[in-house]
Amino acid sequence: MSPDIPDEDPRSIVWFDIDNTLYSASTKISQAMGQRIHAYFVGLGLDKDKASELHHAYYTQYGLALRGLTRHHDIDPMDFDRKCDGTLPLDDLIKPDPRLRKLFQDLDRTQVRVWALTNAYKNHAQRVLKILDLEDQIEGLVYCDYQQIGFTCKPEPDYYHNAMKQANISDPSKCYFVDDSRLNVTSAKELGWGHCVHFYEVGLETVEGGKTKKLVRDTNTNDLEGIAQISDLEELRTLWPEIFI
Known part of the structure; x- marks a missing residue:
């Protein structure tokens, strides 16, 4: 190992998407x-x-x-x-959620590190985390660097590879990941990320590419891809009991 490269942390990583995952799509953001x-x-x-x-x-x-x-x-x-x-008037649209903060606090930091993985730029990501009172619960942030020519984003494989490089983790099976985009989660799963969860709020509306999309029942729930689907982040306690206190 080169002296300027830190030794790899043996803990797994929990990657949280931010938008429409750490807060509900009902916010209309x-x-x-x-x-x-x-x-x-x-x-x-x-x-x-x-x-x-x-x-x-x-x-x-x-x-x-x-x-x-x-x-x-x-x-x-x-x-x-x-x-x-x-x-975006984020202060008017989202508020801290003590229940969500408790979820983060109950993650066993002797077992995992907690990072955010977003397609937004860092300014937006940091604003959201601050408003949600989660800044001190997130150890690292991987974002789309708008200032970099040809920047990548989820669900491109290079984005996930770069995330792992930034976090200094080499084993994809040690990655836990939750995102509201099925495509993003599937891409991570195909790269070997070991614990992938799709956050999906049935009945709500979101906007993708300028088109309104109603979140209807996903027929792919818990299919052969091995991707669980949840509508409440509290369900992670049941899906991932090994990383909670």
Whole structure:
């Protein structure tokens, strides 16, 4: 081992997605974000229909609308961040949840480290964690670095490989992961992440790529992929009893 590379921590890692996972989709944050992204497209001189079409197309093709914007339009990604994520009234939409904080406090830190894994930029991620009173419970944060040319995002394999590299963990089977995107969870599972859970709030609405999506019953629940589905993070205590105090 090179002297400038720390020894690998023997503990497993619990990776938590942030948006629509640490808080409910009922907050309508995804809707508010979708409106801002649509306005950003229109601000480029596109009519509303073309803006909607490109918003959805870029989200579908690249995982994030911003990635399409940086590839096909002359935009500053940090300007996008300021005008979209940066203007969300998060303090009005989400509040600390003592029950959620207790869940984090009950994770056995002798067994696991706790990291956040998000497709947002660090500013947004840090704002959410601060409002939720979880800053001191998160040991590390992996985010989409908008300032990096060709940045990756979930569900791309490179994003997960980079996350493991940042956290200095080499064994994917020691990764616990919960996310509200089935695609993100499936991608992690295919890479060998050992304990993957899909957080899914049936009956609520969210926005993906500018399109409203109603969360209906997922027929893939607990299927052959070995991915459990939950609607309340408290269920993690039952699914992962070995890492809770």
